[in-house]
Amino acid sequence: MSLSYLTFKNLGITLLILFRTLFAIFWLAAGINKVESEWMTSNILEVVFLQRLTELPPDSFAVLYLSNFAIPLHQLIGWIVTLGELYSAIGLLVGLTTRCSAAVSLFIIFNFAIGGYYDASLLPFFILIFLFLWFPTGQWFGLDRYLSKKYPNQIIFK
Amino acid sequence: MIKKLIFTIFILFSLQTESNERELLLYSQFGEFCTMCEAVLLCEEGEIKNHSSIPDEGEFTLYHLKTRTFWSQITTIWEFFIKNFEGYEVKGHQRPVIIISVKETDWSAPALGQARISVDPDLIFLNDTKINRLNNQWMDNDNKTLGFCHRLPLWESIETIDNRSN
Numbered sequence: 001m002s003l004s005y006l007t008f009k010n011l012g013i014t015l016l017i018l019f020r021t022l023f024a025i026f027w028l029a030a031g032i033n034k035v036e037s038e039w040m041t042s043n044i045l046e047v048v049f050l051q052r053l054t055e056l057p058p059d060s061f062a063v064l065y066l067s068n069f070a071i072p073l074h075q076l077i078g079w080i081v082t083l084g085e086l087y088s089a090i091g092l093l094v095g096l097t098t099r100c101s102a103a104v105s106l107f108i109i110f111n112f113a114i115g116g117y118y119d120a121s122l123l124p125f126f127i128l129i130f131l132f133l134w135f136p137t138g139q140w141f142g143l144d145r146y147l148s149k150k151y152p153n154q155i156i157f158k
Numbered sequence: 159m160i161k162k163l164i165f166t167i168f169i170l171f172s173l174q175t176e177s178n179e180r181e182l183l184l185y186s187q188f189g190e191f192c193t194m195c196e197a198v199l200l201c202e203e204g205e206i207k208n209h210s211s212i213p214d215e216g217e218f219t220l221y222h223l224k225t226r227t228f229w230s231q232i233t234t235i236w237e238f239f240i241k242n243f244e245g246y247e248v249k250g251h252q253r254p255v256i257i258i259s260v261k262e263t264d265w266s267a268p269a270l271g272q273a274r275i276s277v278d279p280d281l282i283f284l285n286d287t288k289i290n291r292l293n294n295q296w297m298d299n300d301n302k303t304l305g306f307c308h309r310l311p312l313w314e315s316i317e318t319i320d321n322r323s324n
Contacts, residue, residue, distance in 0.1 A: 026235075029242040051186065055195045058313060119193045120231035121238075 017141045019128055024093035027105065031085035039078040046074040052116050062116030070115055077111075084108050092132065095142010097156050102132035182291045183282070183309065184223065184275055189241060191251055191275065193231050197223045198315035201289065201296040203305035212310060212318045215263045221284060221307075222256040222319060223273055250276035255284060258319065265322050 039045055049071050056063050070077055084104050091101025106129045113122055131137075136158065138144030148157040183199075184192050200209055202218035212220065226234075230251060237248040255273035259266040274283040280291040288297050289307050296304045 026239050029239060033242060048186075055192060055312075119226075119234065120228045121193070121234045124232070124235065 013137075013140050016131060016135060016137055020092050020095075020098075020132060020137055023105075023125075023128055023132075024089045024091075027085050027092065028089035031082055031089055034078070034082040034085065039082050040075075043074065045078045046071060049074060049115075056116050060116070062114065062118075065115050081108055081111075095138040095140075095144050096147070098138030098142055098144050099133055099136075099158065100156055102129050105129050106133070182277065182280065185277055189247065191226075191234070191237070191248075193226045193234050196225055196312060196316070198310045198312055198319070199223070199289065199307045200310055201287070201305060201307040206294060206306035207308065209308055209310060212315055216260065217262070218260050220256075220258040220260065220315075220319065221273070222258075222268075222316070223275075223282075224254040224256065226251065226253045249278040250274055256319070257285065258323075268319075268323050 034040075037044055049066050053063060053066050053071075056066075085108065088101040088105045088108070091097050092105070105125075109122060109125050109129065112118070136144075138157070139148065144157045148154070151157060183197055184195050186192060198212075199221040200212065200218050201221065202216065225231075230253065233251075237251075240246045240248065252272050252274050255271050257269045257271055271285045276283065277291075282289040282291060286299060287304060288299065289295070290297065294307045296307050298304055
């Protein structure tokens with residue numbers, strides 16, 4: 001392998017780990033904010049959804065999604081989103097069950113998008129999540145590297 | 159590694175979050191600008207009036223505040239993140255606005271401009287006018303009162319504007 005290839009590869013790995021860390025810090029801040037804003041224990045999410053309902057085109061899929069799914073189940077969604085963000089944040093930050101953490105992030109972001117909270121800012125998140133799913137970043141830098149050696153049959157650490 | 163994680167969690171838990179935000183046009187009570195929201199405002203001279211739709215005739219200006227542009231939406235990643243740090247909240251942004259002047263039953267051609275939505279001060283800056291977001295006062299750039307603005311029902315108003323503009 002040539003030196004330039006190795007340099008390029010190391011640069012890619014470093015960048016991806018850096019983005020994973022930034023992504024995790026962003027998620028952690030968002031998750032903590034939701035705990036403090038009482039997303040799990042109050043009806044704040046219902047208020048958020050009802051407000052968004054007034055801003056969306058009445059015939060859009062997002063209105064259907066919010067009216068029939070998100071608003072009736074706002075408390076459950078508050079729990080899933082808050083705990084999901086915190087789990088993903090910690091997983092991506094320390095490289096623990098990294099790909100599973102990325103999959104949970106994908107689930108949350110996808111539901112944001114179809115629930116009417118879509119804009120161009122979601123694109124970088126989708127791109128990064130797919131990179132975290134595709135590449136074994138937890139093996140490069142994280143607890144997955146050690147845990148996969150200790151538990152080689154556990155797919156969650158791969 | 160573990161020490162770094164504990165330190166990061168400690169720092170983030172110590173951050174203050176906003177809890178007493180006001181709800182303003184295109185700005186939620188949770189302190190966030192709505193990137194994909196639109197609004198149609200009717201501004202006219204005289205006292206404040208309520209309109210349930212765009213009047214068939216009269217003398218007024220319509221402002222259709224559009225969604226933020228692609229790159230402006232991308233920058234909301236930073237805005238959303240920095241919002242968690244007290245004192246660093248983003249206080250405004252720019253977005254496209256369509257301006258239509260109506261005189262009697264004549265509508266001008268829609269003109270594309272830039273609106274700056276601000277929460278400090280609570281103003282919407284338009285080309286040569288501005289709107290006080292708290293009392294809906296419509297002013298020129300010398301702060302002279304021109305009249306008042308009123309938010310119209312969004313989707314019906316957009317449909318009316320589209321029908322008249324095409």
